[in-house]
Amino acid sequence: MSLVDAPLAAGVTLGDFLLVAAAGFAVLAVGMLYRAVVGPTMQDRVLAVNVLGTNTVVILAILGAALDEPTFLDIALVYALLNFLMAIAISKFTVERGGVL
Amino acid sequence: METARVWLVVALTLLGLFFSFVSMTGVIRLPDVYSRAHTASQADTLGAGFGLAAVALTVGLAGAGFKSVLLLFFIFVTNPTAAHAIARAAFEEGIVPWTNGDDRR
Amino acid sequence: MSGSDPDVDADAEGDPGGGFGRDRPPRSDGRLDSDRRQGTPYTESQVIMPTVKIVAPFAFTYGLFVTFHGGGSPGGGFQGGAIVAAVVFMIAFAFGIEATRQWLANTVVVALAVGGALVFAGIGLVPVALGGAFLQYELLPIPDPVKYGMEGVEILGIGTIVAGVLMGLFFVLAKGFSDAGGFADADAFDDEVGDGPGVNGDDPASDGGAAAPPPGVTDDGRTGSDASGPAATDGGER
Amino acid sequence: MTGALAALGPAGAPVVAQVTAIEASLFAFVVLTALFTALARDVLAAVIIFGAYSLGMAALYTFYRAPDVAMTEAAISAGVTTVLLLLTLAKTTRIDHEAAFESVNLPAAGAAGLLFGGLMLTMGDIPAVGSPDAPIWSNPDVTQWYIAETYAETHVENTVMAVLAAFRGFDTFGEAVVVFAAGIAALIVLHREVFA
Structure with a gap:
């Protein structure tokens, strides 16, 4: 029996709790989408998407734990890397548009 | 032992949610990109750290737990750097920081 | 706070002496892509470059892990190749594309893509030569x-094809459209000696092509390729 | 924990599908990002928000236990597509706009909405996720064979990879050649001989 099957309360296991927590992180992500859409500057958008990306990494990792599929952590790891790439790429682009690129 | 671990996971997850909520509030409410970058690099890194610690504790430190520790390391290294890159880009663009009396909200 | 106006206005008025943002006056037109931008070229900061130095080996190893361990966990050649290519993108953004281009020669990129295609076809055709069907693995003369x-x-x-083609797309898109009469002869040699802005930069149309960007963009392009040579790898001055 | 989403079935009767909280929030996220990607007036803003869209899709695929698809979405859509789109933007002109959002073309939106509504009416015919009526279970001879026999046949644990590289390897060969051809096509379109 893995840890996610451990009961928390009546009829609620730790896995259920983690899924709800992942949903909570997703709701926070929807909230942060406000800043990504409104801006007003491009840097604000990149920042919001970067924070969203960190949030998504946590969602993916929690999903991996809650569904009891530890290999799903690979996806979170890939995402953590590419989120960083996205942040530095876009932030560099907003400054140097066509220059260093 | 098992019960303690379960409740520790719950506590860590809730802490992670709390700090992510703080970072969301900061990203939405703070007035300019620099203060938002401050939130993004600190509160969000902490939130992700607590969330990933909960994951590491859940899956156990053998095998897949190593991946979550690696993930934690990555987040700790890359997240502040990304915030730095963005704030620096904003500075290069000439965006003026918010000071007292500025009516940007 | 629904539109972009408040920030722009504050930009226009908020700077008393023009001293902020180094030697440039604040932006007043609200444009974020500055084609009027002058000043020292942008080199990555001393925070970003060491971070990339730390992260890139991990990421590269992880891409190889995803490729090699595709049989036992999610992943495979396609994903792993994309991650390996993304590591090259990351290095290129941190250290400058021209420097990366010199470090990772065209030969390597082409060899990855072509070699991958040849290996795939070869593995498929060996069973045919031995009297079987295309990709009939049982006939391969190896254990298991x-x-x-x-x-x-x-x-x-698949892994090498994807990695090679993605790196190649990155480099070729970063270079842009060549208008030097079709298949550019000068460009190839130009890049071999690692002298980016030479012939290519002198030709005003070489960066433009069909899209015809405003003059400012071409200027920026030249400044950037000047700056992102080997000097950019020596560490940002700031 | 679970909510309910009602759709109209073939006979007009409501079909109630269970939607968990995480599905609902991820759906909302994906739909919002897709809408803003389509509506954003500034191309760079659209590219940035499209990155966020791929975040949501990767999480959704992961929740539906399709880790290979999720990883492809993460690797290609978040990292590579964003970078390549940025490079394309860098080499083309970007027009400044007054408005933050596209003005919606009402007839086009109406046509798309009608099509969307019509397609939604057919949703009742599609089995729910994990439903015993799904084709996976109604035709178990074919689908379960792969899960049961893959390891014995190929000595590889990942069924997706076994299907890709062995059971339909010829198709995958075609895909790999398409990727290869894309590189060559980019060279031809951009009038270059080398990737440098």
């Missing part, structure tokens, strides 16, 4: 032929 045949296709075939 189905497993290692598949791994060979994934790692040496």
Whole structure:
């Protein structure tokens, strides 16, 4: 029996709790989408998407734990890397548009 | 032992949610990109750290737990750097920081 | 706070002496892509470059892990190749594309893509030569032929094709459209000696092409390729 | 924990599908990002928000236990596509706009909405996720064979990879050649001989 099957309360296991927590992180992500859409500057958008990306990494990792599929952590790891790439790429682009690129 | 671990996971997850909520509030409410970058690099890194610690504790430190520790390391290294890159880009663009009396909200 | 106006206005008025943002006056037109931008070229900061130095080896190893371990966990050649290419993108953004281009020669990129395609076709055709069907792994003359045949296709075939083609797309898109009469003769030699802005930069149309960007963009392009040579790898001055 | 989403079935009767909280929030996220990607007036803003869209899709695929698809979405859509789109933007002109959002073309939106509504009416015919009526279970001879026999046949644990590289390897060969051809096509379109 893995840890996610451990009961928390009546009829609620730790896995259920983690899924709800992942949903909570997703709701926070929807909230942060406000800043990504409104801006007003491009840097604000990149920042919001970067924070969203960190949030998504946590969602993916929690999903991996809650569904009891530890290999799903690979996806979170890939995402953590590419989120960083996205942040530095876009932030560099907003400054140097066509220059260093 | 098992019960303690379960409740520790719950506590860590809730802490992670709390700090992510703080970072969301900061990203939405703070007035300019620099203060938002401050939130993004600190509160969000902490939130992700607590969330990933909960994951590491859940899956156990053998095998897949190593991946979550690696993930934690990555987040700790890359997240502040990304915030730095963005704030620096904003500075290069000439965006003026918010000071007292500025009516940007 | 629904539109972009408040920030722009504050930009226009908030700076008393023009001293902020180094030597440039604040932006007043609200444009974020500055084509009027002058001043020292942008080199990555001393925070970003060491971070990339730390992260890139991990990421590269992880891409190889995803490629090689595709048989036992999510992943495979396609994903792993994309991650390996993304590592090259990351290095290029941190250290300058021209420097990366010199470090990772065109030969390597082409060899990855072409070699991958040849290996895939080869693994498929060996069973045909031995009297079977295309990609009939059982006939391969190796131990555990189905497993290692598949791994060979994934790692040496798909992984290298994807990595090579994505890196190539990155480099070729970063260079842009060549208008020097079709297949550019000068450009190839130009890049071989690592002298980016030489012939290419002198030709005003070479960066423009069909899209015809405003003059400012071409200027920026020249400044950037000047700056992102080997000097950019020596560490940002700031 | 679970909510309910009602759709109209073939006979007009409501079909109630269970939607968990995480599905609902991820759906909302994906739909919002897709809408803003389509509506954003500034191309760079659209590219940035499209990155966020791929975040949501990767999480959704992961929740539906399709880790290979999720990883592809993460690797290609978040990292590579964003970078390549940025490079394309860098080499083309970007027009400044007054408005933050596209003005919606009402007839086009109406046509798309009608099509969307019509397609939604057919949703009742599609089995729910994990439903015993899904084709996976109604035709178990074919689908379960792969899960049961893959390891014995190929000595590879990941069924997705076994299907890709062995059971339909010829198709995958075609895909790999398409990727290869894309590189060559980019060279031809951009009038270059080398990737440098």
